[in-house]
Amino acid sequence: MTFALDYGExxxxxxxxxxxxxxxxxxARWLSALNSHHRGLCPEYDRICAVLGDGVPVPVRLFKELDLMSVEKGAVAKTMTSSGTSGQRRSRIYLDNDTSARQTKALSRIVSDFTGERKxxxxxxxDAEGTVRNRSMFSARTAGIRxxxxxxRDVTFALRDDMALDWDSVEAFAERHSGERVLVFGFTFLVWANLVEEARSRGFSVEMEGVLVHGGGWKxxxxxAVSPAEFAEGVLGVLGSGVRPCDYYGMVEQTGSICMECECGRLHASVFSDVEAVDPATMLPVPFGAEGLLVTTSLLPTSYPGHVLLTEDVGAVLGEDDCPCGxxxxxxxxxxxxxxAEVRGCSDTYEGR
Structure with missing residues (x-):
């Protein structure tokens, strides 16, 4: 069965x-087609819809309990797993080559829009280079780094395999790319605990210019008692005043369609995704500005039914079409x-302090 709509559009x-x-x-048009696609190819998802209703958000926790895939097992190119503390079950997300390539392409376009760089x-x-060595299973951290x-380019790891800060590598990277805009990436807790705190304790700092993209680990x-403002101040003190911290919201169950933080401090859903806050008792949307349970959509996955998910995150939709960032x-x-909800988060998989 071939998906009905053309991703070129x-x-x-x-x-x-x-x-x-x-x-x-x-x-509405794409989600209808995706729902039919997944109901036709994933018997477990079809049964979920028969019980909960057609198009009702799938609780993300079900990916820990069921093997949800809309392709034959032989077509699965990689399996991604969510993060989690010891003893927790982890989500298993099955990607074929088309879904993986589509998610990577979308991720690149979204990030480029916020970094301002097309090259x-x-x-x-x-993180440590060892985090990405396992090619058979992809954790949330592995998927994010890859x-x-x-x-x-010139991808350099700031931590050794024992997760200790490799300041010589950081300093050499800064010297090699003096005068260039750089991309720094890491999961929020690792950036704070393994880079910022460690560098500050040893009196280390460099001067770079660019964007720090970070996510997860705020709990x-x-x-x-580290606030976003304190986090940003610590980053600027270690990496340089020319580095802009940029948070993002995403999950392994909807890789690629991440929501990035704009210059005004708001998270934005791109054309590939959307978000609404619902009352957990009624599952009805709450007004802009009111707190609710987040429901996220992604138009990207065809190898597994991850197109409409009920997350375990609480937040508020603040508005639409009128952010000062444009x-x-x-x-x-x-x-x-x-x-x-179970404690999880991309950077929570490392307990190193």
Missing amino acids: LFEAGLFSLAAPEKRSLH RMPMLVV GFSMMG KLADR RRGRYFEVHGRQKG
Whole structure:
């Protein structure tokens, strides 16, 4: 069975140029086709829809309990797993080559829009090279590093395999690319604990210019009473005042269609995705600005039914089409995990302190 719609159309649409009514119409058409596609090819998903209703968001936790795939097992090119603490079940996401390539292409386009660079940038990864060595299974961290590395050159790792800071590598990277804009990538807790805190304790700093893209791990920073403002101040003090921290929201269950933080501090959904906040008791949308459970959509996955998901994250949709940054579409903020949800997060897989 071939998916009914042409992805060329989707990739030719502007990332953030569609006004709300136009985007809603496009998403309704694509989600209808995706729902039919997955119901026809994934028996487990078809049974879920028969119980919950056609097109009802799938709770992300079901990816821990069921093998949800819309392709034959022989077509699975890679399996990605969510992060999680010891003893927790992990989500298993099955990708064929088409879905993987589509997600990578979308990720590249979204990140380039926020970095302002269409060419590959020198890239510093705040992680260890050993994290990406396992090619048979992809954790959330592995997937993130590999995905973002497609946009980098001279990819350099800031941490050794024992997760200790390799300051010589950081300093050499900064010297090699003095005067260039660089891309720094890492998961939020690792950036703070393994780079910023360690460098500050040893009196280390460099002066670079570019963008730090980071995500996940805010719960651990909140536990340490580290605010976003303090995080940004620490990053600038270690990496240089020319580096702009840029948070993002994403999950292994919807790789590629991440939501990036704009210059105004709001997270934006691109043409590939959307978000709404719902009342967990009624599953009805709440007004802009009101807190609710986040439901996210992605038009990218055809090898598994990850197109409409009920997350375990709490947040608020703040508005649409009127962010001062000029990007159209919905913009939102994430407040944290739903009470009682399992602790997880891309950077929480490393407990190194």
